[in-house]
Amino acid sequence: MNKVAASAHDAVSDIRDGASMAVGGFGLSGVPTVVIQALLERGVRDLHVVSNNCGAMDTGLAVLLAAGRIARVTGSYIGANKEFARRYLSGELEVELIPQGTLAERLRAGGAGIPAFYTPAGVGTQVAEGGLPWRYDGSGGIAVSSPAKEVRDFDGTPHVLEHGIRTDVALVRAARGDRHGNLVFSKSARNFNPLAAMAGRVTIAEVEELVEPGEIEPDAVHVPGIFVQRVVELTPGQAADKKIEKRTVTA
Template identity: 75%
Template sequence: MDKVVASASEAVADVPDGASLTVGGFGLSGVPEALIQALYDAGVTGLDVFSNNCGALESGLAVLLTAGRIARVTGSYIGGNKEFARQYLGGEIELELIPQGTLAERLRAGGCGIPAFYTPAGVGTLVADGGLPWRYGADGGVVVASPPKEVREFDGDEYVLERGITTDFALVRAAKGDRHGNLVFNKSARNFNPLAAMAGRVTIAEVEELVEPGGIEPDQVHLPGIFVQRVVALTAEQAVDKKIENLTVSTREDREVRS
């Protein structure tokens, strides 16, 4: 039952080239930085990644993206990642762009053993009708486009069929975890992490604080250990090393106006 692995590099040692990978995080919040860096150090390439976005500020998945280690991304946000946009528009990477809620539900469905589900999100758009550019050619033309999806009517409304997602591995980050793999996430850092963990056949969690079994009250567990196969305890330095994407500070005049 003890799922603790000595290091991030040991935890990802069996991730092969071409593996499918679900990664938790949203922007810079709740990103498994240590595990991603370990994959980079191992030289793994050709990855098929499922994640909300693909890193930011040259951190997170951007480390693998910039190095050309990612072949395909299924996600819902490109954002301000100029390198991601450049690779996509230049035909260097394939991108399946889907609604954010659909991504979350596809991960949850995969983790629950549900092969597919119907949703109204995307009906009447290219998401359902097909034709979204998945891959561009060097000349800017569309080489691979999304296929049309099944649409059915229920009680007078149309719904599109979406497939559940399961991947070879999942990488997540939690605020606290025990040796059995039970995890607790901190506020917004929870984001896609529980869903990503559920979708992985082998889920690896880096935790900021490792406690013994019983150190987490059952009602406090956000993700039960049955979904987690490996746990890596971060060092104190790694646990507090958290970047800020957009820092906004108020002036004295702003505070006086609000008061």
């Protein structure tokens, strides 16, 4: 039951080219930066990433993106990531943009063993009707576009069929974790992390504080260890290394 890996590099040692990967985090909050860096140093390529966004401020998934290691992104937000936008528009990267709540539910459904579900989100748009550009051809044209999805009425309201997401690997970051893989997330870092952890067939969790089994109250567990296969204990320096996206002040 001791799921603690010797190092981040050891935890990602069997991730292969072309692997699909669910990654937790939202902006800079709750991003598994240490494990992502280990994956970059390992040289894995052609990754299919499922994440809300693709890194920011040259951290998180942005380091894999800049190195050309990501082939496809399923996400909700490009934002201020200029390299993400450039690669998408130039045809270097395939991108499936979907509503944020739908992305969250697709990850949760996949982890819960639910193959598909209906939602009203996206009805009457290209999300349901198809035609969203997944990949550009580098000359302004569309090389690959999204297909149309099934739409059905429930109680007089149309709903679009969405499929649950399962990935080869999931990478998450938790505030606390024990050797059995039970995880607790802090505040806004409890964003996509629990959902990503559920969706991965092999889930790797980097934890800022490693404790012994029994030290986390059962009612406080956000992700049970059944969903987690490997735990990476961060050093105090790694745990404290948290960038701030935008500094603001109040009068």
